[in-house]
Structures are given as structure tokens and as C-alpha cells.
Amino acid sequence: MLDSATLTEQLKAEAHRQGFMLAGVTPAVTPTGLARFHQWLESGYAGEMKYFPDRAHAYEHPRHVLDGARSVVMLAMNYATERPQTPGAGEGRIARYAWGTADYHDVIHERLHQLADYLRALAPDARVRGVVDTAPLLEREFAQLAGLGWVGKNTLLLNKHAGSWFFLAALLTDLELEYDAPHVANHCGTCRACLDACPTEAFPQPGVLDATRCISYLTIELRDMIPLELREGIGNWLFGCDVCQDVCPWNRRERPTDEPAFQPQPAFDPVNVVELFTLDDDAFRRQFRKTPLWRSKRRGILRNAAIVLGNQPPTAAGREALITGLNDAEPLIRAASAWALGRDHDSAARAALAARQSIEADELVQSELRMALGQAND
Numbered sequence: 001m002l003d004s005a006t007l008t009e010q011l012k013a014e015a016h017r018q019g020f021m022l023a024g025v026t027p028a029v030t031p032t033g034l035a036r037f038h039q040w041l042e043s044g045y046a047g048e049m050k051y052f053p054d055r056a057h058a059y060e061h062p063r064h065v066l067d068g069a070r071s072v073v074m075l076a077m078n079y080a081t082e083r084p085q086t087p088g089a090g091e092g093r094i095a096r097y098a099w100g101t102a103d104y105h106d107v108i109h110e111r112l113h114q115l116a117d118y119l120r121a122l123a124p125d126a127r128v129r130g131v132v133d134t135a136p137l138l139e140r141e142f143a144q145l146a147g148l149g150w151v152g153k154n155t156l157l158l159n160k161h162a163g164s165w166f167f168l169a170a171l172l173t174d175l176e177l178e179y180d181a182p183h184v185a186n187h188c189g190t191c192r193a194c195l196d197a198c199p200t201e202a203f204p205q206p207g208v209l210d211a212t213r214c215i216s217y218l219t220i221e222l223r224d225m226i227p228l229e230l231r232e233g234i235g236n237w238l239f240g241c242d243v244c245q246d247v248c249p250w251n252r253r254e255r256p257t258d259e260p261a262f263q264p265q266p267a268f269d270p271v272n273v274v275e276l277f278t279l280d281d282d283a284f285r286r287q288f289r290k291t292p293l294w295r296s297k298r299r300g301i302l303r304n305a306a307i308v309l310g311n312q313p314p315t316a317a318g319r320e321a322l323i324t325g326l327n328d329a330e331p332l333i334r335a336a337s338a339w340a341l342g343r344d345h346d347s348a349a350r351a352a353l354a355a356r357q358s359i360e361a362d363e364l365v366q367s368e369l370r371m372a373l374g375q376a377n378d
Contacts, residue, residue: 008178014118015075018111022076024146024180028062028069031141047212049221058136065137066129066172073171074146078257080165087236087270089315092308094271095240098292099264107261108132108169127174139168147180153206154194154244163251194244200233215241219304220296225335234307238271239293273305277321303336310340323352331362342372
């Protein structure tokens with residue numbers, strides 16, 4: 001078998017051929033940020049993401065991801081494309097990572113499989129596993145240990161040459177490879193751009209994210225109604241959020257990706273949220289099944305669409321869409337549509353709310369209807 005230095009060099013070269021722009025290697029050790037992770041959990045900042053506390057013990061060492069793991073190859077795949085268009089009336093924004101024609105998990109998993117096969121060809125007895133942000137692994141901690149960058153005040157990994165517009169992935173193996181020096185410097189300095197720009201004030205302190213206030217969490221992970229005090233902060237974000245990346249000075253150096261699967265679909269930059277209300281379950285499945293938006297399902301996306309419309313000046317098209325949502329079979333969509341219509345003082349909006357209230361049986365929706373009608377009376 002090749003010596004560890006040659007093996008590592010060839011593995012990194014193959015990683016670059018597979019489309020990963022950064023590759024670094026670190027020993028499989030207990031991550032340095034483990035105590036901060038547990039403190040984050042104890043503070044309740046994970047919200048409804050129960051998979052974090054349910055697997056908390058597994059984050060203690062990479063061997064819980066791959067038995068006998070000795071090395072972690074950290075990888076970054078660029079997803080930066082063109083700068084987003086400014087949404088107009090009836091339009092919303094999708095985070096740039098979700099603009100493409102495929103779910104990034106599928107794209108990266110395929111590359112990881114090829115990279116794992118390459119390593120097994122060089123070392124037939126090696127145990128290997130590739131993971132993309134679903135395994136109990138503190139990826140940003142290991143990426144820093146592998147020399148790929150530092151964790152910024154917005155809790156994202158930053159690289160001086162690539163900013164933060166990239167996905168992280170890991171290839172774990174029981175082989176001992178040649179290790180890179182950790183990235184020890186922090187280049188954020190006194191900058192507070194990301195902290196000050198967050199519309200929902202999701203950073204209680206630099207380097208700590210309260211996910212329960214984060215727009216990405218609220219529009220993707222949260223299954224219930226978005227808390228009332230945070231709805232205006234959603235602005236025009238339909239799925240995810242890029243605010244803390246958009247304002248980061250290090251992202252001025254972004255390099256566009258040439259990965260075809262990550263190129264933006266015209267309908268996603270921006271997205272017509274009014275048209276979403278015309279999609280039934282089958283139509284939604286056909287349009288979004290292979291994209292990241294499928295994670296939120298139809299009920300979540302239309303909830304978000306209603307919030308986006310409620311945050312915009314009312315239009316006839318938006319009002320009609322919300323009235324459609326107000327009579328949807330899904331209570332969550334009806335509730336969000338009621339809130340949005342309550343911000344529209346048009347007589348048609350009030351009439352639709354009153355009509356729905358007379359037949360509504362769901363208490364969540366009734367609560368939103370009462371509030372909306374009270375707003376309409378102001």
C-alpha cells in the first residue's frame with residue numbers, strides 16, 4: 001500500500017477532480033467545540049431539531065459515525081452562482097444553496113461514493129464512509145481542524161479565498177493519513193455585519209446561533225406556525241436565508257461554481273409565491289420532489305408563501321392567492337393565510353376572513369382568524 005503522505009496527496013487530488021474545491025485532513029478526535037455544542041443544546045437553541053439532543057452522545061467522537069475511524073477528510077463544494085435578483089410584488093427569495101435542479105445531498109453523496117471507491121482501490125482493506133450534514137459530526141469543528149478555515153461570528157465556516165458559499169462534507173476512514181495543520185486564526189476582527197443584519201436577531205452573542213429565531217430554521221425546520229413576533233422579520237424569504245452571508249466581507253471574493261446541478265433555475269430567482277397556491281399535493285411533488293424545498297413539504301412552503309405575501313403591500317393577485325390558501329385543506333396554510341389577510345384592509349379580505357370564521361373548526365386557525373379580524377377593524 002502507498003505511504004500515508006502519497007495516499008493523502010492522491011486522495012486530495014481525486015477530491016478536486018470530483019468537484020470539491022477544498023480538501024483537508026485531520027485526525028479523528030473529540031472535537032474541540034464539544035462543550036459549546038452541549039451548552040447550545042442546554043440553552044434550547046436547537047428548537048424542534050430533536051435529532052441533535054437525541055444523538056448528543058454520538059458527537060463526542062467520529063468513531064460513532066465510522067467504527068475505528070482514525071482520519072477525517074473534510075471537503076468543501078462551492079455553490080456560489082450569480083447574485084440574486086431583487087424580488088418584486090408576489091415574489092419571494094430562496095437561499096442560494098437551494099436554487100439548483102437537484103438536492104445537494106444527492107449530488108455530494110454521489111461524489112463521496114466515487115471518492116470512497118477511489119480510496120478503496122488504493123487501499124483495499126480500508127474502511128470508508130462519506131457523510132453530508134446528516135451524520136452526528138461537528139463538521140465546522142473538523143473543517144477548522146483540517147485547516148479549511150475558521151468559524152465566523154455567524155457560526156459558518158469562513159475561508160479567506162472562498163468565503164462561505166460552500167457545502168461541507170466528510171470522508172471518514174480507519175487509515176492513518178497525513179494531517180493538515182489546524183486553522184487557528186480568526187479573521188472576523190471587530191466586524192459585526194452579520195450580527196447586525198439579522199432580521200430576527202438570531203445571534204444572542206458572536207458565534208452563537210439561536211436557531212429558534214433563525215429564518216432558515218423557521219422556514220425549513222419548524223413544522224408549526226412561525227411565532228407572531230418573528231413573522232415580519234421573515235420578509236420575503238420563502239425558503240432559507242442568506243442575509244448573514246450576503247453582508248459578510250469575506251464573501252466579496254466568491255468564485256462562481258461550474259457545477260451544473262447548482263446552477264439556478266430561473267423560476268427560483270426569485271420565485272412566484274402567488275403561483276404556489278395553485279399547486280395541489282401531486283403538482284407540488286412533481287415540481288419540488290428532487291429539490292431541497294421538498295424538506296418543508298407543501299404545507300410548510302405555502303405557510304411561508306403566505307407570510308411572504310403578508311409582509312408585502314397587498315395586491316389583487318396576492319389577495320386572491322391568500323383567499324385560496326384560507327380555504328386550503330391544510331390548517332397550517334389556512335392559519336398563515338389568515339394572518340396575511342389580516343394585514344390587508346381591503347373589504348374582500350375582510351369578507352373572506354369572516355366567511356372562513358363562520359365554518360372553521362380548527363382552533364389554531366380560529367385564533368389567527370380572530371386576530372386577523374381584529375387587525376382589519378383597526
